[in-house]
Amino acid sequence: MLAETEILPDSPSLPQGFRMVRGPGMRVWVLREGASPTPDVDLWDRWIRGGEGRVLADPGGRAPVYQIEGEGIGRVVLRSFHHGGLFGKLLGNRFLGAGRFLAELRVSEAIRREGVPTPEVLALYLRRTGGGVCRGWILTRYVPGGGNLRQWAEAGLPGKSERHRVLRLAARTVSTLHAAGCLHPDLNLSNLLLVPDGMFVLDLDGAFVEPSLGVRARTDTFLRLYRSLAKVMHTDEPLSVRDRWVFVKAYADGNREDSRALWRYLGSRWSLARARSRLSRRVRRVIHGTSV
Numbered sequence: 701m702l703a704e705t706e707i708l709p710d711s712p713s714l715p716q717g718f719r720m721v722r723g724p725g726m727r728v729w730v731l732r733e734g735a736s737p738t739p740d741v742d743l744w745d746r747w748i749r750g751g752e753g754r755v756l757a758d759p760g761g762r763a764p765v766y767q768i769e770g771e772g773i774g775r776v777v778l779r780s781f782h783h784g785g786l787f788g789k790l791l792g793n794r795f796l797g798a799g800r801f802l803a804e805l806r807v808s809e810a811i812r813r814e815g816v817p818t819p820e821v822l823a824l825y826l827r828r829t830g831g832g833v834c835r836g837w838i839l840t841r842y843v844p845g846g847g848n849l850r851q852w853a854e855a856g857l858p859g860k861s862e863r864h865r866v867l868r869l870a871a872r873t874v875s876t877l878h879a880a881g882c883l884h885p886d887l888n889l890s891n892l893l894l895v896p897d898g899m900f901v902l903d904l905d906g907a908f909v910e911p912s913l914g915v916r917a918r919t920d921t922f923l924r925l926y927r928s929l930a931k932v933m934h935t936d937e938p939l940s941v942r943d944r945w946v947f948v949k950a951y952a953d954g955n956r957e958d959s960r961a962l963w964r965y966l967g968s969r970w971s972l973a974r975a976r977s978r979l980s981r982r983v984r985r986v987i988h989g990t991s992v
Contacts, residue, residue: 707828708798715809726828728798730805736823736839737770744825747778748837763793767842775842776822781835781905784886794833798826800905801836807882807907814880817873818901819843846895848902853889853932864946866894867939870925871950873899878918881909887921888928915965922947922962923969 707728708720714730721729721739729739737743750766766778781801783791795801801824808821819840826836849870857863870892877884884891884907893900910917929938939947945963952959 707826707834708802712802714802715806718805728824728826730802730824730826732820732822735773735820737773737776744837748780748825770839773822775844777819777840777842778837779840779903780837784906793835794829795836796832796834798834798836801826801834801838804838804904804907807904807909810909811877811880811882811901811904814876816876816880816882816901817898818904843893843895843900846893846900848890849892849894850889850928850932852894853929853938857933857938863943867943867947868950869894869899871947872953873901874921874925875951875953877901878913878921881911881913882907883910883913883917884921887924889925889932890928892925915961919962919966919969922951922966 707726708730712720712730714720717733718730719733721731723729723739723741725741727741729736729744731739747766747768750764763780763782768776768778770776780793781795781804782793783795805821805824808818812818812820819842821838821840823839824836825839826834828834849866852866858866873892874887877887882904884901884904886903886906887901891902893902926939926944930936932938944966948962948966949959952962
């Protein structure tokens with residue numbers, strides 16, 4: 701349990717270039733040097749209430765994501781930390797301690813150094829509400845000119861040429877993420893942002909870095925993305941075999957041995973992915989009272 705006035709220790713382990721500022725009412729900021737807004741309680745509290753920003757058209761996440769024009773820092777994005785799954789319904793944005801908030805900051809900085817395209821983190825805002833419970837928000841640099849892959853898919857998959865272009869972009873982005881040793885446990889379509897010259901990885905909450913990633917860990921990511929696409933497209937097979945091969949080949953970047961190994965391993969798991977997708981849809985239909 702946290703001490704009555706403690707959110708973070710006096711000297712927490714922060715990435716290089718960040719500093720901690722304590723505020724009144726058990727509030728703490730972790731700020732990027734020279735690039736963060738002022739640690740002003742009234743300003744930040746207005747931001748988290750949505751008073752000075754707009755909700756992005758499709759946050760695609762567990763809580764509203766606000767786009768804000770920050771004085772002196774330009775356009776930024778503010779997101780609340782929330783539990784996912786069953787815990788999300790029970791706990792919402794309540795956490796014991798600030799470890800999860802700091803973990804996302806550390807992972808973001810580590811993989812950006814390795815060339816992974818992900819928005820620059822400008823600040824964390826942490827607030828203790830009693831009983832050891834903490835709430836947290838993360839402020840990142842706005843990435844202009846894009847929509848996420850969920851929006852892309854909801855508009856209807858384009859023709860082969862454009863579809864394959866986007867699949868290759870997604871595959872290379874995931875490959876870069878894995879090359880940095882990063883596993884993203886919630887890498888769905890909403891967390892890949894398509895921009896004119898590439899793709900960004902969003903929302904690293906829960907992501908972690910491992911020394912090396914095996915075939916199973918990497919293909920788990922592929923299947924998670926595939927289930928996400930199947931859910932959006934309301935079909936068990938949103939992509940053809942050729943489409944899937946285009947993705948795997950681009951991910952392996954010309955390494956025939958790696959692409960074949962991944963393809964063989966995936967072949968034994970497609971049927972399981974389809975079964976899970978069917979079961980998920982059937983459960984949703986039953987919950988919503990429609991016929992199966």
